[in-house]
Amino acid sequence: MHIPDGFINTGVSVGAGVVAVGALSVCVRKTAEVMEERQAPMAGLVAAFIFAVQMLNFPVASGTSGHLLGGVLAAVLVGPWAGAVCVSVVLLVQALLFADGGLSALGLNIVNMALVTAFGGYAVYVVLRRVAPKTRTGVMVASGGAACVGVVLASLAFTVEYALGGQGGASIGTVATAMIGTHVLIGIGEGFITALTIGAVLAVRPDLVWGATDLVPQLELRTPA
Amino acid sequence: MTARRIKLPLFVGAGLAVALLLAFLVSPHASSQPDGLNKVAVDHGFADQQKPQALGDGPLAGYGVKGVDDNRLSTGLAGIIGVTATFALGLGFFALVRRTRRTQASPPTTAGTPT
DSSP states (O other): OOOOTTSBOHHHHHHHHHHHHHHHHHHHHHHHHHOOTTHHHHHHHHHHHHHHHHTOOEEEETTEEEOOOOHHHHHHHHOHHHHHHHHHHHHHHHHHHHOOSOSTTHHHHIIIIIIIIIIIIHHHHHHHHHHSOSSHHHHHHHHHHHHHHHHHHHHHHHHHHHHHHBSSOOOHHHHHHHHHHHHHHHHHHHHHHHHHHHHHHHHHOGGGOGGGGGGSOHHHHHSOO | OOOOOOOHHHHHHHHHHHHHHIIIIIGGGSOOSOBHHHHHHHHTTOGGGOOOOTTTTSTTTTTOOTTOOOHHHHHHHHHHHHHHHHHHHHHHHHHHHHHHHHHHOOOOOOOOOOO
């Protein structure tokens, strides 16, 4: 879902850049407040893992592929503040080293793939956790469901950006329908990858899952890492 | 319940190994069809609006290593470089963020909302 240069006009791109810088500076401040010692390497790992899995495009429909965005995965593992920063690090590396995603569109891409997923998707996770059983399976289902919705929210964010400053004159209605339809399918893939990854971490180090600390028995919380 | 837990460095090392393996071995087999956004752009006539990326001639542009002719190897190596660079940048950045807190012992910020 990396927007290249040229799809969205300069004004909207710059606006998104301002939003991205403002939101990320808040994220960094919040991260500095709440981050624990052990979470720095964990956050680095989350970013590296998301980079790797973003390379794995899977086929979704006729002539279309999709890949993990990772915002909900990151938010559940290290919290939405650090999670948004993790995905932004990935997007920065992709744009600068691999020319994936436009340079002028970096702000748009951060808004859609880091901020909307890590905060919008994580909000869905919080709601789903309230209704899901307080078990490992419950956390996996909630994170998978939230991840799926997160991808659709990101596709909606693109649609809004296209409505505000899209080039090429496609009608907003058709862009919206096509974007949402495709990204529901991609979201299902995102949901499975997210649920399986969270499940794997819960199996070995449940204390490292930021969004599921309520599952960890109190005694284990005191054990130094 | 005092189940033995994997130590953090081991956990991070194992996770990194998984990421490197995925990037090196699996990514060359990933689908090369256009992703959701690109497909929509093609189908709805705005794909031609794309402008060349300023760094599009870089040595790693398009997830390949320039000069490596074997496509799979080229993609796999680009993946390894990307995972390593992302981990290094992420780890360094978060370590730095943590350090600012320790040195400043800053009061909780009531940050302004971004617009």
